[in-house]
């Protein structure tokens with residue numbers, strides 16, 4: 058049977074026509090031809106503005122990235138010292154803060170309106186939030202490019218930047234806080250106006266998790282940037298260690314916003330591309346709650362070799378609290394692929410362990426982004442992150458290239474990759490355009506993730522030799538003593554450059570596709586289900602809907618007679634491989650540590 | 658039409674707090690057990706392992722730390738290298754290293770197998786202590802004294818790279834640690850000891 062010929066999932070259609078559904082009179086809605094959801098024009102405009110702004114910052118960050126890798130590659134050593142450090146700040150702020158958070162704001166607007174058939178509760182305030190964020194971001198960029206804030210994005214006190222730099226960050230954060238509150242207001246209005254039946258969809262629940270963590274994060278942000286702003290004006294003192302503690306309360310929890318948003322997008326892309334189902338709502342939702350409960354304490358793993366805190370504090374905060382968040386990620390790392398596997402099996406791809414993977418739409422950039430994001434985030438980002446965040450192992454890692462090697466595998470290959478995948482669906486569904494440069498779009502995720510894979514692995518390897526991060530010249534020309542690195546380091550840094558250039562190219566292609574589609578693209582036009590179209594992801598032309606007897610099929614796959622492997626045996630094999638790699642990497646690091654001088 | 662089986666984009670109807678399949682429960686159990694292993698390794702290493710970032714930690718005024726370091730240099734100075742004092746403290750003693758943009762003061766001359774309490778602090782901004790090529794890294798924060806018990810296990814000419822950004826001259830900041838073999842007569846236990 059052809060699974061694609063089935064009618065759309067009933068629950069979606071039912072939600073659009075939910076009884077008692079009364080949009081307020083001033084709002085204009087359109088009905089999405091693909092998902093049959095009702096989309097509020099004002100909400101949609103906000104999604105568009107935030108997404109486009111995010112992508113502009115991605116462009117700025119990627120240009121800086123290209124120049125940075127070409128500087129770290131000692132054979133080329135492109136930038137001067139001053140510009141290397143300056144652009145390092147620009148890169149991190151533009152990417153980690155502006156690109157990622159503007160995109161998250163787009164996700165929040167989208168999840169709280171379009172996914173619920175709901176309206177934006179306060180469009181004017183939403184635009185005010187957007188304006189504050191943009192104004193703050195431009196202020197920060199201005200100060201950095203002008204050389205008035207050569208303090209990198211962590212701006213560790215007592216390094217001092219122009220007060221307007223800190224003020225810009227504060228404005229940006231206040232704007233983001235406003236948007237976050239609007240997200241909750243949208244949810245409340247949707248509930249009140251009964252635009253959907255039942256509980257929040259899991260994707261919206263994940264977005265809500267991200268929003269709650271965002272509030273916690275932004276409060277830490279206020280707690281540190283407001284005093285630092287006053288300090289920069291000479292009005293108060295800020296202790297350097299206390300600064301690091303609270304700054305990482307902001308800096309680390311914000312990574313958890315990224316993780317929660319990324320996981321929500323994993324569930325969304327799984328549903329859109331291959332009809333991934335939710336294995337068990339209880340488990341997935343509980344895992345999101347673990348993120349909220351335990352994450353702000355994980356800031357400790359940035360301070361493991363700091364003088365201000367003792368071992369008990371370090372262990373409790375990294376292990377008890379952080380490992381519960383790690384547990385949550387390990388749960389999603391199972392439920393997401395298992396939901397994908399089950400979704401495919403329910404649609405008839407039941408042969409062997411891996412037919413569900415072999416027959417998956419690998420040419421759909423939404424799908425390939427999803428898989429690459431899950432794999433690189435889990436295998437590289439997750440494993441390295443937990444390992445280097447161990448109290449003692451951090452001694453051989455802190456501030457070496459292993460650190461950026463790790464987080465480019467999480468927030469870049471994981472979060473940024475997932476956001477790119479989501480964009481390939483936002484372009485047709487929200488912007489109502491075809492994806493431009495389609496042949497390039499189909500390979501873009503492979504370019505970006507492939508480049509990042511080489512980049513992160515070789516950075517991690519260089520870090521083993523003690524190569525420092527944030528360092529302009531490891532040949533130490535001009536320094537009083539020579540520092541003779543193992544010659545293999547030259548090779549590794551060349552690989553870092555190779556991977557970095559490939560990844561940056563992937564980012565540029567993505568920007569080109571997005572800009573061309575949105576501003577110069579062809580309208581989406583009529584979609585004939587079952588007919589492939591250039592510039593339209595397969596999940597839209599061939600919606601991965603389930604047969605009406607899906608519950609019966611699901612029950613059959615859950616039959617206890619199928620044994621412990623259950624409905625998703627392929628995933629079990631994959632997670633076992635994951636666990637083995639994890640254990641191997643973890644314990645080999647302890648082994649390396651044991652060869653060092655005795656320290657204590 | 659209403660199906661129980663749904664995607665993450667659909668609202669679950671009714672009560673979704675339902676028992677999970679055994680496979681999922683088992684995975685949650687395994688993941689939890691693994692997290693406990695990750696946790697247990699840290700206290701275990703404090704107990705049995707030789708490398709821990711514990712140290713003696715206290716607040717110190719930068720000026721006081723500088724005065725203490727200068728006194729230390731006066732006491733044990735054995736020479737200098739282009740103006741930077743070389744200091745050879747007796748095994749077992751407290752030794753001092755201060756970071757400031759863009760140098761580490763002084764040069765330390767230590768004995769293989771002997772233990773010292775290395776006090777690290779910064780006078781101006783954060784610096785990063787990175788012992789090359791051993792690859793031991795600590796954060797050096799102004800206003801805080803980090804006293805770490807160290808025991809060099811090999812002789813040689815080592816470097817201290819600064820690996821925390823401390824200003825535009827950051828990449829010029831390199832210090833030096835020399836580890837020499839202990840004099841034969843002084844060796845009470847083979848290979849030295851605590």
Ligand code: HEM
Pocket residue numbers: 118119122123125126129145146148149152153154157209210211461465468469473525526527528556557558560561564
């Ligand atoms: C497009 C591909 C990218 C490339 C080639 C790239 C490359 C680099 C390089 C070479 C560094 C400097 C490492 C060092 O010398 O210490 C760096 C730092 C960094 N990157 Fe990226 N990056 C990319 C994308 C991103 C993205 C998307 C994000 C965030 C979402 C990001 C966040 C950061 C951060 C936070 C730092 C640390 C800056 C610091 O140490 O102050 N990067 N990146």
Ligand SMILES: [Cu+2]
Pocket residue numbers: 756757758759783784785819820821822823827830
């Ligand atoms: Cu320094």
Ligand SMILES: [Cu+2]
Pocket residue numbers: 784785819820821822823824827828830
């Ligand atoms: Cu430095």
